[in-house]
């Protein structure tokens with residue numbers, strides 16, 4: 001009986017051991033695939049001799065012995081004693097070993113170690129700390145910075161540390177790091193160190209313990225040796241199964257360049273979205289074929305300032321309080337501490353560039369980019385006024401037609417030319433630098449001005465789409481009958497002429513022709529940029545993202561411009577191309593422009609930011625049909641929201657009135673089905689997606705000043 005129990009126990013124990021080993025191997029393999037080593041791992045300890053190893057300093061050789069297939073390190077004096085492997089010029093590698101620590105003390109592994117030119121220490125470099133569970137997380141499983149000429153950075157167990165160009169640290173928590181209980185005293189532990197360019201990972205027993213990225217180019221070590229350490233009298237540590245894999249196969253760059261192409265007021269008419277038969281956009285279409293086209297992507301606000309704020313700050317309008325074209329986000333007190341997308345890239349060692357319109361009115365927060373190019377604005381001095389609907393209540397930007405001047409003078413031609421020059425200069429300087437591997441990558445945000453009003457483009461383009469052949473958008477004369485009153489109030493675009501004016505003055509067709517011409521001209525400029533990237537080595541290490549800040553109405557629902565929560569104003573072209581990523585993917589799941597920030601963080605390995613509200617699109621880039629429970633939200637003014645799923649749009653206004661459309665049968669959103677009783681279940685489900693927090697509209701310094709003046713004069 002006793003024997004049977006014992007053998008059952010033994011069986012259970014050995015089964016759990018097998019499971020444990022299998023899990024460890026699976027984890028290790030997952031990372032191996034990322035590394036793509038070109039060699040199999042090499043045992044660098046033969047189990048019998050210390051051939052290939054040397055003690056540092058040389059007079060501590062007696063601290064290191066081989067016994068029973070193990071390297072045994074015994075501390076004999078109060079000093080640092082190392083056993084180093086003879087290759088002192090390792091760059092990218094994967095080191096694995098087992099260690100067992102007896103008694104007190106701690107030990108560690110030297111990574112990219114070098115002789116200390118100042119002679120203060122035997123070796124300097126990065127150091128992975130080992131020990132037993134009792135010694136605390138500041139030592140066990142942490143990274144140390146054993147340098148004499150730069151500062152120490154805490155990178156405890158459970159930490160992801162990023163050191164920026166100025167040697168300043170940012171720390172975030174790892175998702176499921178090894179816990180203290182997972183590390184054993186007096187027993188064998190498996191350790192794995194992965195060094196890849198300036199990124200270092202430390203695994204214990206198959207789980208990540210700590211990792212860091214070192215962007216401090218003045219101090220980082222891109223090569224060096226590896227070694228084992230003891231340092232206290234009586235301390236005893238054993239090592240065995242020591243394997244080294246040198247990684248020299250080129251792998252996708254962990255710090256790719258980023259090219260962000262923002263287009264102003266471009267709706268879903270473009271070729272690859274199939275929106276208007278005469279909207280030709282061959283260059284945007286060819287970009288889509290190189291990566292992932294999101295066919296159900298939506299802005300977070302249907303107007304310039306709040307949409308662009310949401311993209312660059314990573315916040316919803318309902319959180320930032322930036323709902324309309326004022327105030328500028330960087331003047332809002334509550335947003336001053338926030339780190340914009342470009343600044344986050346700068347903090348990770350990128351050189352940042354911008355030109356054209358990235359924020360509303362082409363303004364920029366102070367110091368938001370390292371290099372700022374031309375920002376010519378929506379109107380040029382040489383523009384001739386062509387149609388003049390100004391007296392009909394529109395602002396001065398409302399005009400359209402062909403401008404006669406040289407094409408090179410158009411804003412978007414200038415913008416593209418500057419960007420191309422900068423990209424080429426950056427690339428030349430990187431290639432010719434002393435160490436191209438560690439030269440800064442670029443983050444460049446380019447904002448094209450058209451097809452925003454005025455709809456001006458060269459005559460050459462107008463001639464491609466004759467006026468009498470223009471197809472007008474579909475209009476249902478009864479469309480507005482089923483709308484709540486607040487919808488009709490909110491959808492008025494105050495700066496635009498009304499639809500009646502376009503019809504009465506016979507300008508509808510002309511305006512559509514002009515908008516289509518602008519799409520073609522801007523698309524040509526996009527093509528020039530794409531040629532610069534894709535006809536050069538930049539193709540292999542540059543992420544390209546193209547988006548429009550929101551859509552645009554040209555008579556649909558008998559209205560013009562953006563400012564509404566319907567499809568034509570919220571849906572945008574949105575394309576992400578990553579080097580080495582899957583090509584020709586089409587994703588019809590709901591996507592938000594707000595996701596650009598967190599997605600780029602993931603694609604470029606930057607440290608995450610807790611305040612960001614968008615969802616990283618990585619799962620959809622990997623598989624466009626992946627399970628995705630996130631609808632796309634658009635907000636227009638405080639507490640008016642639209643929720644777009646893969647099939648429906650639900651709109652809820654601040655007074656509680658609603659609209660619901662089934663886009664599968666009603667792509668023009670003509671039939672509001674919100675009042676149908678059978679829709680209650682769906683509506684209550686969609687209602688739950690609406691933000692709970694609805695910040696009051698943010699106010700900038702001018703409004704604050706006025707309010708103070710009012711208070712002073714007793715008016716408030």
Ligand SMILES: [Ca+2]
Pocket residue numbers: 264265303304452549550
């Ligand atoms: Ca816009």
Ligand SMILES: [Ca+2]
Pocket residue numbers: 478479480481482483669670671672
């Ligand atoms: Ca309707």
